[in-house]
Amino acid sequence: MNDAFKALSDPTRRQIIQLLKDRDLTAGEIADHFTISKPSISHHLNLLKQARLVQDERQGQNIVYSLNLTVIQEAMGWFLGMIGTKGKGE
Template sequence: MISLLRERDLTAGEIADQFNMTKPSISHHLSTLKNAKLVLDERNGQNIIYSLNTTVVHEVMGWFLEMFSDKVQEEGFKHDK
């Protein structure tokens, strides 16, 4: 779902069309992503448009890169000794 939303904003129906899952299952997954603040939703008439919360995604990516960088530095120091 995140990969799809990386491409463009989508309705729940458009997302559901990409998966072999029931609509309640899609709704549950979208709710989980919303609770994690990875996905935003906005009502547009009768549709709800879902989009990727790029602010949080950038924060998470920065955190992973920082962890990876720290790990590389620790490993580098171990090999130097």
Template structure:
């Protein structure tokens, strides 16, 4: 989970994820949305892959990137568990 939060901490990586919501893309397609170098885009994609937030598939000479929706489901589940524990603590505090 630490890799996920580290990856999400960067605004460029969050923007890449937002772009991939619209569909699968190559690094070159993603780079068109930014005013940074292609090696920088590759670095950000590598961080997202390492955190398992994006999936990739080789298609000839291209690599196609897509969102890993399972990872986002895990994040949501974790968040709800934290909120549920907080709610349970609040209820216990009311009973005191």
């Protein structure tokens, strides 16, 4: 879970997550939304994959990225649980 929060600490990676929320995208389609280099986008995608927040699938010559909703739901559940437990008994 810590990897997920660390990955989400970067604004570029959060923006990639936002893009993938709407639909699955190739690395090139993701890169089109940024002014940083494609190798930098690839680095961000790799960190998101290592944190299991996104998954990739080869489709022909392209690699298509999608959200791993299971991990995102786990992270949100943990986060909301932390908010919900704060203040109990105080």
